[in-house]
Amino acid sequence: MTEPRYDIAFKLYPYKQVAAQSTAPQRHPVVIVGGGPIGLATALDLGRKGTPVLVLDDHEGAGQGSRAICFAKRTLEIADRLGAGQAMVDKGVVWNVGKVFHGDDKVFEFNLQPEEGHKFPAFINLQQPYFEKYIADEIRVAQSQGAPIELRGKNTVTKMCQKDDHVVLDVDTPDGPYKILADWLVACDGARSPIRKMMGLSFDGRVFEDNFLIADVKMTAAFPTERWFWFEPPFKNSGASALLHKQPDDIWRIDFQLGWDIDRAHELQDENVRARVDAMLGEDIDYELEWTSIYTFQCRRMKDFRHDRVLFAGDSAHQVSPFGARGANSGVQDADNLAWKLDLVIKGLAPDALLDTYSRERAHGADENILNSSRATDFLTPKSDMSKVFRNAVLTLAKSHEFARPLVNSGRLSVPCVYDGMPLNGPDELAGPARTRVGAPCVDAPMAEGFLLDKLGGSFTLLAINTQPPSLEEVGGIAIQTLRISTKEDDPTGAVKDRYLGYTTQAIYLLRPDQHVAARWTTANAQQIATALRIATAQEL
Amino acid sequence: MSLNLDPNITDPDGFYDELLDAHQDLSKADSDALNARLILILANHIGDRETLRDALRVAKAP
Ligand SMILES: Cc1cc2nc3c(=O)[nH]c(=O)nc-3n(C[C@H](O)[C@H](O)[C@H](O)COP(=O)(O)OP(=O)(O)OC[C@H]3O[C@@H](n4cnc5c(N)ncnc54)[C@H](O)[C@@H]3O)c2cc1C
Numbered sequence: 244m245t246e247p248r249y250d251i252a253f254k255l256y257p258y259k260q261v262a263a264q265s266t267a268p269q270r271h272p273v274v275i276v277g278g279g280p281i282g283l284a285t286a287l288d289l290g291r292k293g294t295p296v297l298v299l300d301d302h303e304g305a306g307q308g309s310r311a312i313c314f315a316k317r318t319l320e321i322a323d324r325l326g327a328g329q330a331m332v333d334k335g336v337v338w339n340v341g342k343v344f345h346g347d348d349k350v351f352e353f354n355l356q357p358e359e360g361h362k363f364p365a366f367i368n369l370q371q372p373y374f375e376k377y378i379a380d381e382i383r384v385a386q387s388q389g390a391p392i393e394l395r396g397k398n399t400v401t402k403m404c405q406k407d408d409h410v411v412l413d414v415d416t417p418d419g420p421y422k423i424l425a426d427w428l429v430a431c432d433g434a435r436s437p438i439r440k441m442m443g444l445s446f447d448g449r450v451f452e453d454n455f456l457i458a459d460v461k462m463t464a465a466f467p468t469e470r471w472f473w474f475e476p477p478f479k480n481s482g483a484s485a486l487l488h489k490q491p492d493d494i495w496r497i498d499f500q501l502g503w504d505i506d507r508a509h510e511l512q513d514e515n516v517r518a519r520v521d522a523m524l525g526e527d528i529d530y531e532l533e534w535t536s537i538y539t540f541q542c543r544r545m546k547d548f549r550h551d552r553v554l555f556a557g558d559s560a561h562q563v564s565p566f567g568a569r570g571a572n573s574g575v576q577d578a579d580n581l582a583w584k585l586d587l588v589i590k591g592l593a594p595d596a597l598l599d600t601y602s603r604e605r606a607h608g609a610d611e612n613i614l615n616s617s618r619a620t621d622f623l624t625p626k627s628d629m630s631k632v633f634r635n636a637v638l639t640l641a642k643s644h645e646f647a648r649p650l651v652n653s654g655r656l657s658v659p660c661v662y663d664g665m666p667l668n669g670p671d672e673l674a675g676p677a678r679t680r681v682g683a684p685c686v687d688a689p690m691a692e693g694f695l696l697d698k699l700g701g702s703f704t705l706l707a708i709n710t711q712p713p714s715l716e717e718v719g720g721i722a723i724q725t726l727r728i729s730t731k732e733d734d735p736t737g738a739v740k741d742r743y744l745g746y747t748t749q750a751i752y753l754l755r756p757d758q759h760v761a762a763r764w765t766t767a768n769a770q771q772i773a774t775a776l777r778i779a780t781a782q783e784l
Numbered sequence: 785m786s787l788n789l790d791p792n793i794t795d796p797d798g799f800y801d802e803l804l805d806a807h808q809d810l811s812k813a814d815s816d817a818l819n820a821r822l823i824l825i826l827a828n829h830i831g832d833r834e835t836l837r838d839a840l841r842v843a844k845a846p
Contacts, residue, residue: 629816629820632813632816632817632820633820633823633824635817635820636817636820636821636823636824637824639817639821640821640824640825646825646828647824647828650824
């Protein structure tokens with residue numbers, strides 16, 4: 244039996260012996276390795292579409308200690324489509340204001356000032372174990388409604404072997420090993436991905452020579468709900484940068500950038516962590532250490548996220564530094580992109596080339612995240628004397644001059660990826676707003692009742708604004724839902740008009756199940772729409 | 785190329801004087817910092833990415 248590598252915060256999938264452990268190997272349409280946030284989200288999405296999915300994890304739930312704390316609006320919207328968004332916002336801490344300091348001086352303050360008219364805030368802070376728990380809770384709800392999802396804890400994948408049309412897995416459990424066959428394998432097994440290693444695939448990129456000490460502390464101090472970031476912090480021994488950020492349950496995330504040559508075991512001793520935290524918070528503040536850890540960061544990705552019958556999603560496929568909160572946030576977009584494609588391929592409604600576009604689109608997303616995250620890391624950890632001179636020049640100027648503030652980079656926070664120029668994109672024949680162009684995710688907007696995204700669901704949707712769309716319920720077995728909106732009656736704030744029409748008066752949008760725009764027109768007939776849908780499902784590549 | 789490489793500074797000797805003057809008595813580190821601030825201020829004034837890219841290219845291979 245494999246030894247646990249970490250303690251569990253929430254037991255989400257306790258080990259239970261199943262009959263399959265002592266019978267001939269059972270074959271499954273989809274097996275997901277890894278029940279972290281990305282594996283769980285992928286399973287929930289697939290299961291809700293009726294595709295049977297089995298999740299194997301070598302532990303029994305979410306690991307103790309939060310890694311991710313910042314979850315972005317797009318992630319919450321995706322979670323909401325899956326039924327788990329509201330629980331996250333109810334528990335999470337909503338924040339907008341960030342302050343940047345250089346030594347003792349405040350350099351400037353920013354407000355994310357979320358635009359009005361969205362169901363979800365720009366960001367919430369929420370400990371990762373809660374995020375995983377709310378998805379798992381929703382899996383239990385879906386199961387009770389008949390969704391074919393199965394979670395098996397303490398099931399460690401120890402070996403895998405690709406055959407022509409399936410994958411064979413060796414799985415270790417407390418009751419001994421057994422074998423599982425999978426038509427499709429989704430590897431959501433984290434940055435150290437054992438599956439990637441078993442397949443001998445490379446994971447190239449940059450390692451940043453720096454260590455970050457993370458201390459989550461519990462205290463009831465009256466610091467404001469803001470993100471405070473220090474370059475060259477004034478507190479004793481606090482390293483090259485520091486961060487203070489609030490999470491639910493009176494927990495605060497504190498980060499210290501310690502540099503490369505450190506004695507990790509020494510720095511992690513409680514009294515040494517406390518010395519730093521005391522210096523930052525002041526001697527008279529009472530707190531408990533909830534969780535401490537030291538991280539080094541890398542920015543890298545796999546060349547392809549698909550290898551025949553194996554698909555990689557989340558940290559197994561790409562890894563970024565946490566500045567910008569792009570890890571879990573981008574992994575959830577992987578799940579969002581993959582689930583509908585895999586579902587259609589398994590149901591025989593789309594060719595298997597559709598899965599290659601998963602790799603294309605999400606590798607594009609990963610490159611964007613790696614670029615942003617590398618740039619932030621270069622600003623935080625200048626790599627040469629001159630880059631430090633420029634970095635500090637920016638910080639000095641930013642104190643009194645507005646122009647230098649956009650150059651300050653303590654992490655560019657995760658924004659959703661736009662699939663510009665990708666093969667699934669159909670025609671863009673509307674002089675509409677750029678933010679809802681073909682390839683972009685739908686932008687939310689308030690409706691007379693509820694919000695626009697609430698009404699999209701998870702199938703292809705024809706969104707017809709101020710026009711009667713052709714009646715089209717399916718194309719080659721792929722269902723299409725129609726949503727008609729009149730900006731006179733359904734658009735109380737004018738947001739639909741702003742975000743989807745711009746200066747035009749009517750539009751037809753074809754939306755993918757992941758709510759990205761597949762095509763848009765001023766007016767379109769059934770044949771044009773059917774062609775766009777075939778393009779969007781790789782039937783016309 | 786949109787970068788102006790023709791003489792464009794009025795009173796070049798006067799400007800050069802002021803530039804050296806600004807660095808008078810500064811340590812190497814302070815001088816480097818001043819140069820960096822100056823570059824950032826001027827770059828922002830120009831703003832246009834194409835022009836800035838041209839300037840970088842010319843500076844690297846004069
Ligand atoms: C300090 C820090 C701060 C971060 N902050 C943020 C943030 O604010 N926002 C954000 O979006 N992201 C953040 N991230 C990134 C985020 O934590 C990861 O991107 C996220 O956990 C990736 O999820 P995953 O499901 O791909 O992988 P993981 O969470 O690593 O899950 C992988 C799962 O696979 C299981 N597994 C592994 N091997 C096997 C096997 N052989 N058999 C069965 N199961 C196996 C593991 O036990 C685990 O449960 C942060 C990361 C760090 C380190």
